Amino acid sequence: MKSYSEEQYDKQDILPLEKYVSVKNGHFALDYEKAKSDGIEKGLLDGQKAYFEYLNDEITAGKLEAKKDLSIVEKTESESPEMAPLACKGKNYGPKHYWWGYHVKMNSCATDNFVHDMNTAGSTAAGIAVFTAYFGFVPGAIPGAASVFFGLMANRADANNKGKGVKADITWALAFSFSPQ
Incomplete structure (x- = not known):
């Protein structure tokens, strides 16, 4: 089961x-x-x-x-404390909780930063997977799978950015969807 x-x-x-x-x-x-x-x-x-x-x-x-x-x-502030630079398009607010998961809006700059961070996390996880596989450690599949997940999130966010930021829904089961703002 x-x-x-x-x-x-x-x-x-x-x-x-x-x-x-x-x-x-x-x-x-x-x-x-x-x-x-x-x-x-x-x-x-x-x-x-x-x-x-x-x-x-x-x-x-x-x-x-x-x-x-x-x-x-x-009950705590979820707005981004810093003012968004004028060059950043779209709205920006931190996760809003719902009974099914979270909703986030990221402006164009925050989306670019998110894409960079997810790509970095994916590269790090991929490196760990290669390292563990090279030395014969079985748990290499876990960081390998994480690498794919981070890369997929980065690609979907980047594809939906369109210069105005994205809206993201992320469930407790880590299912996610991105759409343009």
Whole structure:
């Protein structure tokens, strides 16, 4: 049996869980048993449950507030503290939390920086994979897979930048989508 960490879920898999999600006593709740009896995959439910544990810890710590309509209020500032240079196009704000994951807007400069950082991370992970493979270490597949993931994120962000920045949705399952601003 696969655990949620071994299965790939995207946003379209996660959004139908909304009818099983509620806010009780200021914390997110998942009607796990009802969803399971309705045929929802156990791995998907386990992943959502784990993400809610994280969100509820953030709520308890006073960083987030869950609303009855399932929206989340950031209790700490998520705006970028520095003013965007005039040469940067598009809006820029740090991750906004949602019950399914995160939404981020990056202006053109922040997108370029993100692409550079992801390419650097991918190159580093690829180097580790080559090093471990060269010396016969089996765990070389893990940094190799990370290298591909970072490279794919960089390519998608770069392709959607179009000089005005990007909007990104990233789920708890690390499924992501980028679109132009």
